[in-house]
Amino acid sequence: MxxxxxxxxxxxxxxxxxxxxxxxxxxxxxxxxxxxxxxxxxxxxxxxxxxxxxxxxxxxxxxxxxxxxxxxxxxxxxxxxxxxxxxxxxxxxxxxxxxxxxxxxxxxxxxxxxxxxxxxxxxxxxxxxxxxxxxxxxxxxxxxxxxxxxxxxxxxxxxxxxxxEEVTFRDLIDEYVYPLPWGDLGIDLALGSVIDVEASxxxxxxxxxxxxxxxxxxxxxxxxxxxxxxxxxxxxxDLPPVAVAPSFFNPYFLFWGIAILFMVLTFIGFRKKKLFIGFDQTFFGILSVVGIVVVLLWFFTEHTATKYNWNLLWAFPLHGLLVYGLGMKHPAQWVKKYLLFALIMADAAVVFWILGWQSFHPSVLPLILVVILRSNFLYYNLEKFKAQKRIVKD
Structure with missing residues (x-):
């Protein structure tokens, strides 16, 4: 043969x-x-x-x-x-x-x-x-x-x-996927800081x-x-460029809508001594799933461009623990400590972004702000509001 x-x-x-x-x-x-x-x-x-x-x-x-x-x-x-x-x-x-x-x-x-x-x-x-x-x-x-x-x-x-002009691999991608905001978001979530370097x-x-x-x-x-x-x-x-129809259902509108919702809930919750835990459990649960996907792409695939992905700083797999921890009648001490950890991690994501160590998709900014807002709010009020609720019931 x-x-x-x-x-x-x-x-x-x-x-x-x-x-x-x-x-x-x-x-x-x-x-x-x-x-x-x-x-x-x-x-x-x-x-x-x-x-x-x-x-x-x-x-x-x-x-x-x-x-x-x-x-x-x-x-x-x-x-x-x-x-x-x-x-x-x-x-x-x-x-x-x-x-x-x-x-x-x-x-x-x-x-x-x-x-x-x-x-x-x-x-x-x-x-x-x-x-x-x-x-x-x-x-x-x-x-x-x-x-x-x-x-x-x-x-x-x-x-x-x-x-x-110096451009990174991510900049080059953005030139083409900008008309497809969901595809652009998916690429930026999947690809790590290794593509935030200048391309020859x-x-x-x-x-x-x-x-x-x-x-x-x-x-x-x-x-x-x-x-x-x-x-x-x-x-x-000789054909005109393929046009992609814009859609109002895109991550920018959706995620800023989510951020505004949590701002309103936080304001009302502070005034009325309510936590609205269900929204936090859903939010952190979704971030946990995103974090699991990022980990799988980083450590369990043959891709080279998915390494060192610092989206993990705000979408962390263990955020799913808050789904259970926030629902506890008497919050354990680890819940408060984890909220502080989540707050520090989200702040670090902003620092990484500002210093140019990794460029995140612009639409995730409101999600990072929600992590900072809610982890901070829950850190200071979770035990107090739940204790007050138990006293009222008693």
Missing amino acids: KKSVLLFTIILLGFSQLYAKNYRVSLLTCEPGGELYSVFGHSAVRVTDMETGRDLVYNYGTFDFNPSFYMKFARGKLDYWLSVSPYDRFIGHYNYLGQAVREQVLDLNEQQTAKMVEFLQVNYQPDNRYYRYDFFYDNCATRIRDMLETVLGKQLEWNDPVGE EREKQYLPDYMEAAFGRAEIVGDGPTRPLVKSQRTIL
């Missing part, structure tokens, strides 16, 4: 060397879509046989969207693969989705074209086509960039711009738009006169 595969690969390599001059290789860049999985856009490689007219698209962004997709993605165990489809089918798909597509034809010589075709054909073999997806470091765009660097080696110069020009190429711009600046050197990597470019599908 191994001998057959080796023989097949050798035949492919020989074929690509023989007909390299008949191929045209180009980068396809697809505009962002309206869903979270497509909001960052897409990249693919087009290979056209100029002699036979055969036109194929090599796509590193293929995945199986089945019921286990989200579970595998959450655990960092999602495999993507390289697929090949006719060019017309690929363009028809994006025309149906309403996403614009642009093309950059690469100015490769015959030898470079041959290596590029070899790389794609060998990579498409069943034993090679699958890879473990990583959003920042191994995706549909970075695979193409890495292939180009392998093929051209030192002949490739990226010509990175100088004096560009090369690292920005995990986003198709940035890789397209990098291709436009790059040059090929050392095989004759220096020339641009991109020989020509054009828009294949």
Whole structure:
């Protein structure tokens, strides 16, 4: 079996060397879509046989969207693969989705074209086509960039711009997910402080738009006169940007509504000597669930971007203990101590945010304020109000 595969690969390599001059290789860049999985856009490689007219698209962004997709993605165990489809089918798909597509034809010589075709054909073999997806470091765009660097080696110069504004990985994400506030919130809750670092020009190429711009600046050197990597470019599908309809049901309105509710409850509770414990039990119980998810993503997945996630400072798994502790007829001493702990942790979250150690999603600010408000209020009044209530009953 191994001998057959080796023989097949050798035949492919020989074929690509023989007909390299008949191929045209180009980068396809697809505009962002309206869903979270497509909001960052897409990249693919087009290979056209100029002699036979055969036109194929090599796509590193293929995945199986089945019921286990989200579970595998959450655990960092999602495999993507390289697929090949006719060019017309690929363009028809994006025309149906309403996403614009642009093309950059690469100015490769015959030898470079041959290596590029070899790389794609060998990579498409069943034993090679699958890879473990990583959003920042191994995706549909970075695979193409890495292939180009392998093929051209030192002949490739990226010509990175100088004096560009410093942006973090999280800043780059925010550029695309801002129209999807719930998706933006979910990403900011899941990803840790490791993405709050400056992204180099090369690292920005995990986003198709940035890789397209990098291709436009790059040059090929050392095989004759220096020339641009991109020989020509054009828009294949000239479509307007996909519009995402704004919704009033978003985390900003919802969470500030929750904060206002707790402010009103705290004011009324202080005036009438009431605690409204049920609201606190629900609130801290939900935060506990969020904290458990953060812990699972940090310690029990293969993701690298979910490490050191300081959302734990305000959404802590053990906040669930307050569901039981606050309901006790005679509050134990540990309840008061835990309320002080929750208060300090929430204050620390604000400090981490201000100092730039991690950027939290703006919509969680009212939730952090609720933790500070209610833990402080309950710390000073829980025992007193419950004791007064027992005296009245007696």
